[in-house]
Amino acid sequence: MSRNFLGMKHLKKEDVENIVNRAYQYKNNSSLYKNALKDKNIITMFFENSTRTKTSFTLSAKKMSANVIDIDYQKSSMQKGETDFDTITNLDAMHPDAFVIRHFHSGYPAFLSKFTDAAVINAGDGICEHPSQAILDLVTMFEVKKDIENLNVCIVGDIINSRVAKSHIETAKMFNWNLSFYGPKTMLPKQEWIENIKIEKDFESAINDKDFIMLLRIQLERKSGSNLPSLSEYSKFFGINECNIPKDTHIMHPGPVNRGIELSSSVMDNSEYALITKQVENGVFARMAIYDFCLN
Numbered sequence: 001m002s003r004n005f006l007g008m009k010h011l012k013k014e015d016v017e018n019i020v021n022r023a024y025q026y027k028n029n030s031s032l033y034k035n036a037l038k039d040k041n042i043i044t045m046f047f048e049n050s051t052r053t054k055t056s057f058t059l060s061a062k063k064m065s066a067n068v069i070d071i072d073y074q075k076s077s078m079q080k081g082e083t084d085f086d087t088i089t090n091l092d093a094m095h096p097d098a099f100v101i102r103h104f105h106s107g108y109p110a111f112l113s114k115f116t117d118a119a120v121i122n123a124g125d126g127i128c129e130h131p132s133q134a135i136l137d138l139v140t141m142f143e144v145k146k147d148i149e150n151l152n153v154c155i156v157g158d159i160i161n162s163r164v165a166k167s168h169i170e171t172a173k174m175f176n177w178n179l180s181f182y183g184p185k186t187m188l189p190k191q192e193w194i195e196n197i198k199i200e201k202d203f204e205s206a207i208n209d210k211d212f213i214m215l216l217r218i219q220l221e222r223k224s225g226s227n228l229p230s231l232s233e234y235s236k237f238f239g240i241n242e243c244n245i246p247k248d249t250h251i252m253h254p255g256p257v258n259r260g261i262e263l264s265s266s267v268m269d270n271s272e273y274a275l276i277t278k279q280v281e282n283g284v285f286a287r288m289a290i291y292d293f294c295l296n
């Protein structure tokens, strides 16, 4: 019997704690995961571009001895007009154990999960959720703080278009975070839509006294740039650099970073502050633990 991994809002706190703990154990002991997915067949389908998520879902499956088959959207029969739905039902007829799906439509992995017995793993859907990113962020926070409860976290940037922010709204409820948002008004949800999340009034209060500041990418492919007067103004008023970075905080970013816009090179490349490559490293172990949750 397999389980889906569709979003943080579908998971119990206990499930999330188990996945995070398992990822941390995997990081520290490779004998725990070798052969854990032997004879399992995993299909990856990315309808949107990806570097980190696709590579780490593939790498983690291979490290666990699974077979991984990637469906290249550009070279598949979808280019002949076959629908996503027909594609997945035909692939399902080959009885894979899991589908890892990134799709530009919000809710699409959940929709497709109704038509397969295989586990469906959401690798990011539209502007809805990016739950494996939330898990790897939690693993990274745990590694740094040794605790993921009661954290002070501010997410800065294009909140409305961010599936990472949507997943962390759920994380914040589970782990009693003091979560706040900051960004240009055109990129922030209305306060009445987000109970218990503070909209910060100014940059200073947004960045001070936070355990973690999470910066989000201006999603130029989703036309986020059209909600801004200019990218250089965004950088001036909302970017973190060597002059304004607060002491005793950690900077996170899901990547890819618009270098010099959300974050200056001097901060981005300084691992004393920036956890970005640690997040990517932990992504491999987080995704292993997600496979374990779904398939074992």
Ligand code: CP
Pocket (backbone or CB within 6 Å): 049, 050, 051, 052, 053, 054, 124, 133, 254, 255, 256
């Ligand atoms: N963080 C993230 O989802 O990166 P990719 O788009 O490169 O997978």
